Amino acid sequence: MVGCGLLAARPALVAATPSPVLTLGLLFAALLVLGAFLPLPALLPRQSLARTRWTTLPAVALGVLAFGIGRALVGGHPPTSASAFLIVTSTLAAVAEEAWFRRLWFGLLEPAGTTIAVVGSAVLFAAVHASIYGYWVLPLDLAAGLLLGWQRSVTGSWRAPVITHVIANVLVVL
Amino acid sequence: MLVLVTYLAALAVTVGLRDDHVRPLYDGFATPAPYRWVDPPAFFASDNVTPAATTTTIALASGGSAAAGIATPDGQFVLSLARGAVAPRGGQRHVLVRITPVDPNQLAAVPAGRPNGNAYRVEMSYQPGGAAVRALARPGSLVMEIPEIGSDLFTSPSGRRWSKLDARTVPPRQLGLATTFASPGYYVAATNLPELVAATASSSDHSIAIGIATAAGALALLVVAFLYARRRRRRAI
Numbered sequence: 001m002v003g004c005g006l007l008a009a010r011p012a013l014v015a016a017t018p019s020p021v022l023t024l025g026l027l028f029a030a031l032l033v034l035g036a037f038l039p040l041p042a043l044l045p046r047q048s049l050a051r052t053r054w055t056t057l058p059a060v061a062l063g064v065l066a067f068g069i070g071r072a073l074v075g076g077h078p079p080t081s082a083s084a085f086l087i088v089t090s091t092l093a094a095v096a097e098e099a100w101f102r103r104l105w106f107g108l109l110e111p112a113g114t115t116i117a118v119v120g121s122a123v124l125f126a127a128v129h130a131s132i133y134g135y136w137v138l139p140l141d142l143a144a145g146l147l148l149g150w151q152r153s154v155t156g157s158w159r160a161p162v163i164t165h166v167i168a169n170v171l172v173v174l
Numbered sequence: 175m176l177v178l179v180t181y182l183a184a185l186a187v188t189v190g191l192r193d194d195h196v197r198p199l200y201d202g203f204a205t206p207a208p209y210r211w212v213d214p215p216a217f218f219a220s221d222n223v224t225p226a227a228t229t230t231t232i233a234l235a236s237g238g239s240a241a242a243g244i245a246t247p248d249g250q251f252v253l254s255l256a257r258g259a260v261a262p263r264g265g266q267r268h269v270l271v272r273i274t275p276v277d278p279n280q281l282a283a284v285p286a287g288r289p290n291g292n293a294y295r296v297e298m299s300y301q302p303g304g305a306a307v308r309a310l311a312r313p314g315s316l317v318m319e320i321p322e323i324g325s326d327l328f329t330s331p332s333g334r335r336w337s338k339l340d341a342r343t344v345p346p347r348q349l350g351l352a353t354t355f356a357s358p359g360y361y362v363a364a365t366n367l368p369e370l371v372a373a374t375a376s377s378s379d380h381s382i383a384i385g386i387a388t389a390a391g392a393l394a395l396l397v398v399a400f401l402y403a404r405r406r407r408r409r410a411i
Contacts, residue, residue, distance in 0.1 A: 004392040009385025041403075066178045070185045108396060111403035120395050127388045131381035136188065143177075143184035150177040 003031050003100060007128035025089070028096035035099030040107035056160045059151040063164030066147055071171040087170060094165035101125045102148055103158040118149035144168070209321035210248050212292045213277040225250060225275040225292060231268040231301065238262050238311060239269050246273055250319040251294045253355055261311035266300035269307060273297075276360070281333035284364040290324040293333070293362035296355075309357040316355035317344060324365030327351045333360040 006013065006027055017023040101121045109117040122145025129141045148161040210225035211218060226247050233240040238258035245252040251273055260269045273296050278289035298307035318327065327341035341363075344350030351363055 001389040001392045001396070005385040005389030007385075008388040009381045011381035012385065062175075062178055066181045069182060073182075073185065074189060105392075109399040112399035112406065113402070116399055116402065120399065124388070124392055124395070127384075127391060131384040139184045140188045143181040147177045147181045 003034065004124055004128055007031070007097075007100075008131050011131055021089070025092070028092050031100045032092070032096035035096065035101075035104040038104055040104070041111050056155050056157065056163075059155050059160040060163050063147055063151055063160065064167050067144075067164065067168040067171055090169040090172070091166050094169045095162055097125070098148070098158050098162040098165050101145070102152040102161045106149060106152050106158070114153045118146060118153055121152075122146045122149050209291060209319065210250060210275075211321070212275050213279060223248075227272060227274040229270065229272045231270050232260070234260065234262060234266055234268055234300070236262055242271075244271050244273065246275065246294075250292070251275070251361075252317045253296070253314055254316075255310070255314040255355075256312055259310045259312045259314050260298065260307055263300050263303075263305070266303055266305075268301040270299050270301050271296070276333075278362045281360060281362065282330070282335060284326070284328055284362060285336055285338070286326060287324070287364040287366040290326075290363040290365040291319070291321045293360055294318065295333070295360050296358045298358045307358060310355070314355040315352065316361065317350055317352045318361060318363060319350050320363045320365075321349065322365050322367055323349070324363055324367065325351070326364040326366075327353055327361065328364060329357075329359055329361050331357070331359040336362070 010024065010027075013020075013023050013027065101124060105121045105124060106117045109120045122142055125145035125148070126138045126141040129137055133141075148165060151160040151164060152158055208218070208223075210223045212225060214222040228244065228246050230242070230244050232242045232255070239255065239260035241257040241259075242255045243252065244255070253271070253273070273294055276293040276295050278284070278291075278293040281293055299305060300307065323343075325341060325343055327339045328336035329339055330336045339353045339361075341351040341353040344352050
């Protein structure tokens, strides 16, 4: 809960600290560690065996296709120029968010059902971006969260959403 | 496939509602960078990063110039030129474009209000001849970041007499102006707001409220999921 709150309150964090990049870096690093390593509740056998039809590669391909089509359709100029620093930091953000939402939160919600896990993690994912980009991004980031959550559910791993999210973030600045 | 269609539908609706300033995924690490001033107000001076100029060349063929996007390194001034924006000219192979941030106080006063951020000088010339490009054969578009809310944008060939442009503000922050780019010259935004004073904390307070609401929502979600999962387990036994 605190992690979601801090993600949503990023503008306040940035305003309150003398080094925004360091603050955000520490926040994402903490979310990455917690999201990747906190233990999750054990699933019912029926659920854990239900996710074997897909492999990671087709799920990643579909996700990248969606974001690639989105980037091509939108066109225009990126909001800022691509740089190694920007790509490294946005990659850290992508991996940390996937660990947080698609591993930890998905895993916490999954005992209640895969649909609840996909939708719940997507809703939280969209909500934490509203303070930065405005409420109007909620539908778009909710749809993106559903796509990433779907990847998590069909592959049984948070690897596919990580790869897709990293590529999607790079596409934003290209 | 349903998730792909859902995502693309959400993107299409968002693009339709928000014009052309949509990214495929609103996400990332950094919050918007502070505005870079040529001549910053006193209380921004200590943290100010001086904006840099940019120079680029665009290929020129028989059909005119190639399509190009040109932005200052900080992204505060962005030009988009379609193919054929600059008319062809005999013996010329390139168009040199230079965008330079300028202190607006070194130029003529704006007709209304006061300058809103930097002025920008756009120079375009045929290469290798060096003749200046006076106007575009096909107008492009210009997006200019501004530090304060305002909707006025002016242009001038020399910086001595300003003409008002038909500009619109760029959502969601409204701290950008978009207009048609028809000719090189000077560009400056203006605002009618009072002179800048120290920033307030309202934006931060707003995000704290969203943060608390999100955390509360996450807690509620977790509780509901826990109760639902417990009921499912009882049914399964």
